[in-house]
Every structure is written in structure tokens, then in C-alpha cells.
Amino acid sequence: xKQWIVRAVLLxxxxxxxxWLWTIFFPNPxxxxxxxxxxxxxxxxFSSNEGALAKLSNAQKLSSCVADNVEIQVEFQRHSxxxxxxxxxxxxxCVAARxxxxxxxxxxxxxxxxxxxxxESATAEVTLRAQIQGERDYIVQELKxxxxxxxxxxxIRRAETVRTLQ
Amino acid sequence: MSEQAPANPNWARILLIGxxxxxxxxxxxxxxxxTIVVSKFVLIPIRVEGVSMLPTYRQGKINFVNxxxxxxxxxxxxxxxxxxxxxxxxxxLKRVVGLxxxxxxxxxxxxWIDGSPVPEPYVKFPCNWQMDPxxxxxxxxxxxxxxxxxxxxxxxxxxxxxxxIVGKVLL
Numbered sequence: 120x121k122q123w124i125v126r127a128v129l130l131x132x133x134x135x136x137x138x139w140l141w142t143i144f145f146p147n148p149x150x151x152x153x154x155x156x157x158x159x160x161x162x163x164x165f166s167s168n169e170g171a172l173a174k175l176s177n178a179q180k181l182s183s184c185v186a187d188n189v190e191i192q193v194e195f196q197r198h199s200x201x202x203x204x205x206x207x208x209x210x211x212x213c214v215a216a217r218x219x220x221x222x223x224x225x226x227x228x229x230x231x232x233x234x235x236x237x238x239e240s241a242t243a244e245v246t247l248r249a250q251i252q253g254e255r256d257y258i259v260q261e262l263k264x265x266x267x268x269x270x271x272x273x274x275i276r277r278a279e280t281v282r283t284l285q
Numbered sequence: 286m287s288e289q290a291p292a293n294p295n296w297a298r299i300l301l302i303g304x305x306x307x308x309x310x311x312x313x314x315x316x317x318x319x320t321i322v323v324s325k326f327v328l329i330p331i332r333v334e335g336v337s338m339l340p341t342y343r344q345g346k347i348n349f350v351n352x353x354x355x356x357x358x359x360x361x362x363x364x365x366x367x368x369x370x371x372x373x374x375x376x377x378l379k380r381v382v383g384l385x386x387x388x389x390x391x392x393x394x395x396x397w398i399d400g401s402p403v404p405e406p407y408v409k410f411p412c413n414w415q416m417d418p419x420x421x422x423x424x425x426x427x428x429x430x431x432x433x434x435x436x437x438x439x440x441x442x443x444x445x446x447x448x449x450i451v452g453k454v455l456l
Contacts, residue, residue: 230372261371283449284441284442285425285444285446
């Protein structure tokens, strides 16, 4: 009887290990997109003492998360709108932001991913929470991000701000 | 015939894990499950960030959102509600001032509903906001913060869809 219990426990452990390895080698697209969003948050964050080389390197890494033909539409306080088109435009904006602001912390506490049929594209609804170094208040903004799978990588094809209140 | 005196119970152990450790474990498990369910679906804990609800709610204050209250009735004018964004970890905290079907306006800081001024005792700071009359849709509520001393352009306010309203702030 005892031997059976040991065997069952070992079988369970083996199945769990197999499942874990399966998720490592064949990750769920939703999980990959979530990881990509957290990577964007990490790369978009910077401190005031970030060196010039690190600034450029991190901005380049951030721009590598977007597709060549990316379009990012940002609405500021309902009054003005800015559209960034293409990877180069995004790279320039990232470098400019790093030079202007003293430091920035970016988080995406809420992420809802919806995979489209065919699993080659997806939409993520996220809440952005950012804090400029030295400021007390957070910037909170809802975003809609569209991902496409290009060359096995999930890249941002389009991003836009969403009005929580109309 | 002699009776052996019971050994002195270890009170520290009893206090920590009870007389019956198995039942204590079951009780702890039930308590954890109930706490998780209640804090996710019934009374959602929140921490206030920002200044838009001053002076009613100050920065850092802990509160709870009653997520069941609007199952029996719709939000009322004056209710402080939480509005979900992409998820429930970050929500907006605002006061309902306009109800579905009403026409809302601000004139020199005074709230007007359907052409009549509406008193707002919770607004303590001076305000000079102006907003032309706006029709509220059938499934919408006009929400705004209590701190009207800040510039209108910096204050997040507007129409909240009913499906985005999570619940009413408890305290």
C-alpha cells in the first residue's frame, strides 16, 4: 500500500516536471506577451544617473520591442495628440524622454491579453502607472496595445491611449 | 489505587497551534480562503493615491470598496465609487454627480443638473470651473473628484460607463 502511495507521488512529481518543461520549451503566447509587456516596463524605466551609453542602449532595446511599422498614438489630457510612426520615431522619442526627465518608473499592474484567431496577433488592455522621479503623484493611463508575431517574436504593432472616462 | 496527575499542558503551544493541530490547520485554511474570496469579490481593499478626492480622502488612506452594493440598486448622486481601468489593481475613485439621462453643467464652480443648481456639501475648496451643458447617456454616470481647487484640465472627470463601476467606497 505504502509503495503505491510513493509511486503515485513520484508519478505526480514527474508529471509536474514534464508540464513545467513543456511550458519552458513551448510557452503559452499569452505568457510571452505578458513577459514582453513587463520587459517594456523595465526598459522604459530609468534613473537620473543613467549614463549616456546606457540611455542609448536601453532606448534601442525598447525600440526593438516594436514592429518596424509601429504606430503609437498618445493623447495628452484630452487636449493634444501625438502620433509616433515607425521604429526610428519611437527610438528618438525614447532618447528624448530619457534626456528630458530626471528619472521614471513604469509599471503595468493590470494586463488583460486577448489572442486573436490563428494566434498570430493579440490585443492587450493594460493600465500604465508611471512616476517621474521627484514627483509625488502617479501618472495613470489605460492603454490598448496590439501585438503581432513577426519572425517568432511578439512585437508591438500599435498602441493607443484609452479614455477610462468619456 | 492512585491516579496520575495530568502533565502540565504546554500553554504556549496550545496558544499557537491549538489543542488539535489538525483542526487548527483546517480553520486557518478556511480563514485564508474566506479572506481571499471576500477581498476579491465583496470588500475590495484600496489605498488612495493622488489629490483629486481631497479633502474627503487623503493620500495613503486605506479603504474598502463594497462590490455587491449595486446589485440591488443603481449608483446614486453623491456616492463615492471606484471605476475599473484595464483591471482591478488600479482604479479611479470618484463621486457620482450626474445620473443617466440628466443634463450636467458647471457654472462658476457650481454644479447644475437639468438647469437647476445642486448643492455639494463635500466640496470644501473654492472652484471656478466652467462646463457647457452635456447630456448623460442612458448607461452612463458623470463622475468627478471633490478637489475642485485644481485646474479643471488637470482633473480627471467625465462619463463612466455602468459596466466599469466596481462598487461603492465603504468608509
